[in-house]
Amino acid sequence: MTGTPAPFTADDYKARMDRAAATAADAGLAGLLVAPGPDMVWLTGYRPTADTERLTVLVLAAGQEPVLVVPTLEAPDAGRAAGASALSLRDWTDGKDPYAATAPLLDVDGRFGISDNSWAMHLLGFQKELPNTSYVSLTEALPMLRAVKDAAELERIAAAGAAADSTYEEIKKVSFAGRKETDVAADLADLLRQFGHSQVDFTVVGSGPNGANPHHEAGHRVIERGDMVVLDFGGLLHGYGSDTSRTVHVGEPDAEEQRVHDIVREAQEAGCRAVRPGAACQDVDRAARAVITEAGYGEHFIHRTGHGIGVTTHEPPYMIEGEELPLVPGMCFSVEPGIYLPGRFGVRIEDIVTVTDDGVRRLNSTPRELAIVN
Known part of the structure; x- marks a missing residue:
């Protein structure tokens, strides 16, 4: 748009x-x-x-x-x-x-x-x-009151997603090592506004062990070479929300860090593949969670797989076990599995998706592979 x-x-x-x-x-x-x-x-x-x-x-x-x-x-x-x-x-x-x-x-x-x-x-x-x-x-x-978006709403959410994607592409170019998490968070907020957001709701920057806290507020920890860094950011553009997460690494990752990231990426793909009309919300959670559980990290996936998005960045429906509400074309929500290893690092990958007549459309398109930053 x-x-x-x-x-x-x-x-x-x-x-x-x-x-x-x-x-x-x-x-x-x-x-x-x-x-x-x-x-x-x-x-x-x-x-x-x-x-x-x-x-x-x-x-x-x-x-x-x-x-x-x-x-x-x-x-x-x-x-x-x-x-x-x-x-x-x-x-x-x-x-x-x-x-x-x-x-x-x-x-x-x-x-x-x-x-x-x-x-x-x-x-x-x-x-x-x-x-x-x-x-x-x-x-x-009335859990479906705002859940199904019309064409004009979808257009706005897609535009917000594209702006968040542009923000991610630019943030990868900044220096991470030697700077505080709050410095990178300020860069994210500035970029979101530069790409059209009128409101910035959150800029999570979780480096090293802080990444093991899914809702870590950017703090004064200095990011070091060798850190995994979880980035989760979003806000409102034209009155509708963006919300995306990517995980980057400062310098080359070790074998375990790469493996954990690959598992989360596979889980996120599985969650997206489960999205289709008539499927239950919990089916998306089950698909993503199964990948992480089978890889031996099930106890370290400690939150739901997704939440709705619209005029707020968190709203119904929720992708969680026990939610049997069927998916309907026009629904928009996140798919964001993660693995969190206390005291060490975390990984989360998140896209906003919408249910189509025959499946799913992702509203975030940036690469999901582990990006290396300086």
Whole structure:
């Protein structure tokens, strides 16, 4: 994709809200209560300017006009959101009870889906105001709400992946030995922005023994020759996420380091080959994990094989044992097996993929072989 994509329109957001309300009804829910966060952004285009304790909630129910309840001081910003013309605004002022203001919109005996990231005090406020209502998390009730991407969303995720690929190709050219992990992490962040990212979410640089911690924050360890270095980085471009991992080596690797990397690369290939419509999410995890287990490193693969990606870099669905949700064309998620040897080194290789009508398409295309850096 070249240039900036056309923005989503009010009609796009209306279609999403209508679909969400209908899906909730099909799931036996009286409606949805959507808090500020990725669900609200995806459904309305509205992102509050600050994380506030004041109640802000989108109320969706089949057969009803969508209503966004906001504090009065936030109403002007909410009214300028891309999807604002597809809903009604209801504001409440400080000193008033926001739950009483919202209650007339809700079925007094209903069961509602509620955003996973809703404040506990807001959920308790609704339960106090409407004691006969009950609630279930959106991830549990509607795991497919944002999972299947349309063509415009896929275009954005592919562009984000391409920008992350360009970042990796450039980071291999910088000096690693003698510099701190934080120095390389800063280079990664600068490159992501250079290639179009508006937001950098993470820049993991795990050198030597630090690479054995999958979510190691880049620290002040000085990278040395002979280190394996795990690189995991991503953020948002045009509102959609990138997330990729590659593992590099400073100088030539020894035989065990090369073997472990080869095993992870084979596991990642096996996980990608398992992606096809109708397969279960857990099948991707099983395929990748089997390779690592058979090679004798099963106890050192200590996380799920993948997670969904979209308006956030981590979201449902999850590629993990026990998740029987079937894969559907348009789903986007990571395939990222790893081996982590405590006190020594780690290896992880990650691509974002999307399910196609007949298999899989990788949205990262940089080489997966062990790269040698200086």
